[in-house]
Amino acid sequence: MSKNYLEIKNVNFIAGGNNKVKNVSFSIEKKGDIVCLLGPSGVGKTTILRTIAGLEKIETGTIKLKDNILSSEKCHVEPEDRNISMSFQENSLFPHYTIEKNIYLGAERKNLNKKKKINPKKIIKLLNIEKILDKFPHQISAGEAQRASLARSLVAQPELLLLDEPLSNVDQSFKEEIQVQLKQILKDLKITTIIVTHDSYEAFYLGNKCGLILDQKLKQFDDPYNVYHFPNCIEVVNFLNRGILIPAKVTGENSLENIDLGTIKGNFTKHYPKGSNVQLLLQPEDLEHDDKSNLKLEVVDRKFRGTNFIYTLKTRNELYVPVFVHSHHVHQHEVDEKFGIKRPIYIDHIVCF
């Protein structure tokens, strides 16, 4: 007997007769855990959710929930018999019912496992949709429809909740507030959830684990911290777009050398023999600004991000290096100015490929 709450083993996810994501295996250990799936558009994230929900069939592998097989080559439990809720990215509210009726339909689902009953009114209030309860789906905005659909899925208190880009149409100003509340509700009710998103910050905040789907494969399935700081392949680095890869040569147990930046010290996450040529992952927070340093690089771009600036610096060999600077730093540097980098460069965990 498996000890995992949800287990996906060697599954090829298929949509419209085409293989979308191949040979996927991952599991959710505990009830109430949240997993976020990240990946570019069209890679098959939604197909994974649809298959888990029972809307698509599989030809290889198994999907088990609480040790019961939901899908396999020989078995397919129909969606209506799975007790899995899904909130779709597009408007999937029943057009001839009011928003209130739509939400309460979710609560009609038979669920013998409901120990702690959810109060639909609380969900409605949390998602700020009290004012639209009497309206019909065509009378509300896309963001409101998405929140209503989310409410319907939540009040169903399913054994597994699947959310497909649940907040993609929600205003940015309101998004963070909902993220906090949503996380709290899911935690309180112990609703095991898989969220598909393309927003890595949303995934890092909400997920206990993150899965990265790239090139038809699940490339990495790990804690958000590890996904960010210890990406396991170049594709993940490129997808997260939070750093660059620069050429370097391993010079010792704890050091390497780059032709433009000089010696870089730190702890390798993986052993490389001395003299190896590697690609070093350099993230914006790895370098520190120091006006007094003699290592000066040319500023080619400056992005203001509210709490910080990210400067893009050009090296002699035309590498473009990102550097994170707190926005309260005493002065700013303009494009074409020189920008000092603190030496010696020390990176806590050195990730190379």
Add this chain to the structure above:
Amino acid sequence: MRVNFWYFGSLIVSLTVAIPILTVFTSFFENTTNYFEILKNTFLAEYIFNSLVLLIGVLFLTFLMGVGCAYLVSFYNFPGVNFFKWALILSFAVPPYIYAYSLTAFFENYGTAFSILKSVFGDGDYNKSIPKFDGMLGAILSVSFSIFGYVYILTRASFYYQSQNLIELGKNLGFSKFKSLTSIILPSARPAIVAGLSLVAMETLSDFGAVSFFGINTLTTGIYNSWIAFDDLAFANQLSFYLLIFILALFILENFSRKKAKYHSPTKGGFKQKEKINLIGTKSFLAFLACTLVLFLSFIFPLSQMLYWTIIFPKNFLDLNFQQLFMNTILLVSLSSLVLIFFSFISNYGNRVSRSKFLNILTTFSVSGYAIPGVILAVAFITFIAWFDDTIINFFEFKSVKKVFIGSILGLVLVYFVRFYSLACNGIKSGYEKINRSIDESAYLIGYSKFKTFLNIHVPYLRNSILLVAILVSLEVIRELPITLILRPFNFETFATTAYIFASQDLLEAAAVPSLFLILIASFFILLTSKYILREDNE
């Protein structure tokens, strides 16, 4: 693909509808009597020539009236424009054969025109100076005025969606109104115009009532004659095959053009309500006159003629068993609507649930029944039942089923089912297209079964589509002539058959009363549906 109850339901419905079409196709290889040789040497060329002349004449006139009226009511403001917008579709209430009776009645020697001239100018020999609209010209006019509405409705919907930006761009480029019409407006409405004209072509080629009244020999009347006069069912089917190929080509063209028409749908950001141009003075009067003339000729004229005769020959009115005819018509209308809606739902939902490509192709094939003239369908149906009875039933030594299907309400409704299945199926389908698939999936995910989703989500949501389909089917059944004529039970008459029988006995005055009732009932149904037919998003 998911094989379940709904899949099989849909499969059976589509196969049933496809049977007459397949019968016509297979008959191509059967032996015929020597009637074919006689016909080939005598009338076949005439049949084809007449069919083509009729087709070209009707296409020209319907294009002129349909596009012209649609252009005027879509782009200009003039007195009565909002009235004309819907009143012009009333012409659908007058079937071509009733128009033909009116035309003849008005212009014949000592007809209504003669009476009017006599009452105004006194006695005189007016017959020579009154033009005669009979023969081919009469047939072209009758069919054109009766069905130009197809072109009008589709073109108008297309004009409605033409981007204001496109027209403003024309103005920017310094185009005159005429240049805008020929370079921008008409080309971008082309798919809709072609779609309308294809429907007109199909109806024209399948017309039986008007051409037989005027004694024009076309392929359709040829089929009827080869069956009735020469008792050669196989040859009737072979003639049908040729006509069917021709009609299927038009049908494919129409289908193709409809797909293209999607390019004209408004995008959320790109559509802007057009500002109509206010016409004043002579131009305004001319626009008003043009629309009035079309409305008068297509609807008011035949209605008045029938009303006039009903009033001056009250005996015909009193002799008519109105109650029986009405009950018969309503019986056929109700049964056909119920059967069509029920099976269209099964077929559409089966297609939706199973997502089978095969089923989709079969459904597309089976809806082509609408393109087959009623005469062909009726003949094909009799052929099939005869074959079924002689081979299958005979083999098992069961009791003959011919009487159950031929000359019975059941057989009649079955053939209506095939003929109007496309109308019902597409009506329900267009409703379904507005329901996103994720709606179904959401229902499954809150625990609804397929049946509960159908009953609790689809049926209530599609109630408007159901109503529209019911009314459109009713309208078609009321007007339908050849199928009813061939397959009706003994002594079972409708308004349409009664009018035809009187007219074929040269008793046009007597035909006026059932014709008048037919027009009035059909007008009532048109008025009920005008809201939907003219709905701005109806392209």
